[in-house]
Amino acid sequence: xxxxxxxxxxxxxxxxxxxxxxxxxLILAIIASAVFTGVVLVGWELNVVMNTFIYGMxxxxxxxxxxxxLGALAYGIQASGVSRKFxxxxxxxxxxNKSIFLLVLAIVASFSQNLIxxxxxxxxxxxxxxxxxxxxxxIDRRAAACSLAFGLKAPYILVPMGFGLIFQNILATNINxxxxxxxxxxxxxxxxxxxxxxxxxxxxxxxxxxxxxxxRKPRDYEDKPLLIDVEEDMEERWTIRHTGAALGAAAAxxxxxxxxxxxxxxxxxxxxxxxxxxxxxxLFRALPSLKKLDEAITGGIKMMGFxxxxxxxxxxxxxxxxxxxxxxxxxxxxxxVVGDNRLVTLIAMQVIGLLITMGxxxxxxxxxxxxxxxxxxxxxxxxxxxxxxxxxxxxxxxGDAGMPASDTALGPTAGLDADGQHDHLRDTCWPTFxxxxxxxxxxxxxxAMIIG
Numbered sequence: 001x002x003x004x005x006x007x008x009x010x011x012x013x014x015x016x017x018x019x020x021x022x023x024x025x026l027i028l029a030i031i032a033s034a035v036f037t038g039v040v041l042v043g044w045e046l047n048v049v050m051n052t053f054i055y056g057m058x059x060x061x062x063x064x065x066x067x068x069x070l071g072a073l074a075y076g077i078q079a080s081g082v083s084r085k086f087x088x089x090x091x092x093x094x095x096x097n098k099s100i101f102l103l104v105l106a107i108v109a110s111f112s113q114n115l116i117x118x119x120x121x122x123x124x125x126x127x128x129x130x131x132x133x134x135x136x137x138x139i140d141r142r143a144a145a146c147s148l149a150f151g152l153k154a155p156y157i158l159v160p161m162g163f164g165l166i167f168q169n170i171l172a173t174n175i176n177x178x179x180x181x182x183x184x185x186x187x188x189x190x191x192x193x194x195x196x197x198x199x200x201x202x203x204x205x206x207x208x209x210x211x212x213x214x215x216r217k218p219r220d221y222e223d224k225p226l227l228i229d230v231e232e233d234m235e236e237r238w239t240i241r242h243t244g245a246a247l248g249a250a251a252a253x254x255x256x257x258x259x260x261x262x263x264x265x266x267x268x269x270x271x272x273x274x275x276x277x278x279x280x281x282x283l284f285r286a287l288p289s290l291k292k293l294d295e296a297i298t299g300g301i302k303m304m305g306f307x308x309x310x311x312x313x314x315x316x317x318x319x320x321x322x323x324x325x326x327x328x329x330x331x332x333x334x335x336x337v338v339g340d341n342r343l344v345t346l347i348a349m350q351v352i353g354l355l356i357t358m359g360x361x362x363x364x365x366x367x368x369x370x371x372x373x374x375x376x377x378x379x380x381x382x383x384x385x386x387x388x389x390x391x392x393x394x395x396x397x398x399g400d401a402g403m404p405a406s407d408t409a410l411g412p413t414a415g416l417d418a419d420g421q422h423d424h425l426r427d428t429c430w431p432t433f434x435x436x437x438x439x440x441x442x443x444x445x446x447x448a449m450i451i452g
Contacts, residue, residue, distance in 0.1 A: 003333040008326040012037035013358050016317075020404045021425060027313050030405055034317040042324045049320060056319025057312040062268060067308035069274035072300025073252060076278055078125045079296065080245035080286040086126065091133050098137040102147045102211050109151020113163045120152060120307065120411030127415025131221075138218035141416045142431040146210035148412040149401050149432040150203055157397055158200040160189055161257065167364060168192045171393055174368045178375035185385050195390040198447040199397050202439035210435045224419040244284025248277035307410050314405045322369065327356060331373045342381060346448050349374055349395050350441040357399025366396040387448040394444025402433020 004010065016033035020026065031053075038049030090108075094101040112122045127148070134144065156163040168189040175187045255273035263269075278287070278296060287293045321327055334352055338344040349370070357366040371392055378388045400408040409428050416422040 004330065004337065007330040007333065008037050008041035008324055009321055009330045009355055011041055012317075012321065012326075013355055017358070017404075023425075026405055027310055030310075030313045030317050034320050037317070038320045038324070042320070042326065044324075052320050052323055053316040056316035059315075059319075061312070062271070063311050063315070064308035066268070066270040066274070067304045067311070068297075068300050069271050069278075070252075070300070071304030071308075072296045073248065073274045073277050073281075074122055074125055074304075075299035076281045076287050076293075076296040077122075077245045077249060078299075079292065080241045080281070082242050082245045085242070088129075090130065096137075098134075098139045099211055099216075101134075101137065102139065102143055103207075105144060106147040106150045106207060109148050110155045111151075113152065113155035113159070120304075120407050120414070123148060123411045123415035124418070127412075128418035131416075131419055132223060135221045135223055138220060140215040140217065140219040141221070141422050142219075142427050143211050143215035144416055145412040145422075145428040146207055146215075146431055146435050148415070149408050149428075149436065150207045152408045152411055153397075153401055153436065154200055154203045157203070157393075158193075158196045160193060165189070167367075168196070170364055170367050171389070171396070174371035175375055175389065175392060178371040178373075180376050180379055183379060187385065187389065191385075192389055192393070195386055195393060195447075195451075198390055198443050199394050199440045202394075202443040203436055205443075206435035206439045210431065214435070215431070221419075221421050224421065240284060241286040241288070244281045244286030247284060248279075248281035248286060251280050252277040307407055307414070310405055310410065311407060321356075327369050328373065330355070331370070335373070335377055340381065342383075343445070343449060345377070345381065346391060346445045349391055350398070350444055353395030354399050354437065354441070357396065358403050363396050363398070363400050366399065367392065370395055383448065384452050387451040390444060390451060391448045394440050394447075398437040398440050401436040402429045402431075404429055408432070 012033055015036055016029055019029045019032060024032075034053050035046070035049055038044045038052070039046055042049075044052075090101070090104065094104050108126070109122075112120070127144075134141065156167045158164065160168050172187045172189050172192050176185075179185055252270075252273035255276050256269040259269035259272065278293065281287045281296075282290070282293050287296055331352055334348045335345065338348045353366060353370050356369055357363055374392055374395065375388060378391060383391070400406045403409055404425060409424070409432060412432075413422060413424040413428045416428070417424070422428070
């Protein structure tokens, strides 16, 4: 047990969470945690720590490129007036029922992961115009944060399109690579899909509890000026620029589908799709000049640049944890403690997956790390392949929700705090952590035990 508690992963993550709770700047908190973990806990020289950290950031510049270009696409959609029209439509349709409004918000957010893959870039465009309505309905923004986080996470767990296609392919590939020789199993994305219903249902359950139980009571906010600009529609009627924005968004989705069919799930398809979408928006006058196109790129950097860089910094911290060998030591020490007890083993795997995801900042990056050790252990304990898939998926799919440096938490705060009345840690991180991570872990263990 001492090896588990004093492991650099455990201590490094705890250190990062503590200084985040002290309201230290997120980027500086992650850098400080990386230096603390590498120098104090692992014992590397400072230059080795920083070189490893920067190398990890450099290997994931594709993340920053995709986020910035998707931000530019979202900015262009905003400039066309489509986002404001959509917000007004939501007001007309669901402006009197706050529960229905929150459920629809979760559904709309889900589209950003698969149908129109702009990820969190839609939130600063759609949510701020709705804050006045939310204040009128006395909606607790913690419930809205859970709705948005659900839409950012649940679709990639279940739907094999967009970010979901990437996640499920990563899951299948790493399970196959980690299977002991001679098992005779081969996992595909189609094989994975049925078992994704367990974590998806857990998230649905968490969302319903947040909306109808935990945060159902009214909460009052002031009608304050927005801290970010929200462009009003210049045209009430539907025009060619609105059509151009819709076509640009559709082109981004179709591009990643086509690339996925020929080249497999690739993050660069999002960047290429966003570039094509912006070009179409310029041709159809949604961005009526090259100057406006330049403004969209600049706006995308302004909107998503902080989050993109924060994600790169988080990946750099994860690189230190990976290269140190501490993750492997944590897994082995934990499995040694739990022995051959199937239930305790599953619980331990869920806890380790949560710690690792909190440390490296991404569920997608957690899957390769835990598969290497978890898969042979589960197979050796005679778990079925369905139980193996479910355990790896649920162990890796938690941690994003509620992690201060995760885009699943940063995105909702970016929209809900547009008037300065929504706290990132108290109103986004804690509610989403409790309502989504716990149900996924619990149903992941129950499901694996039932499937056997």
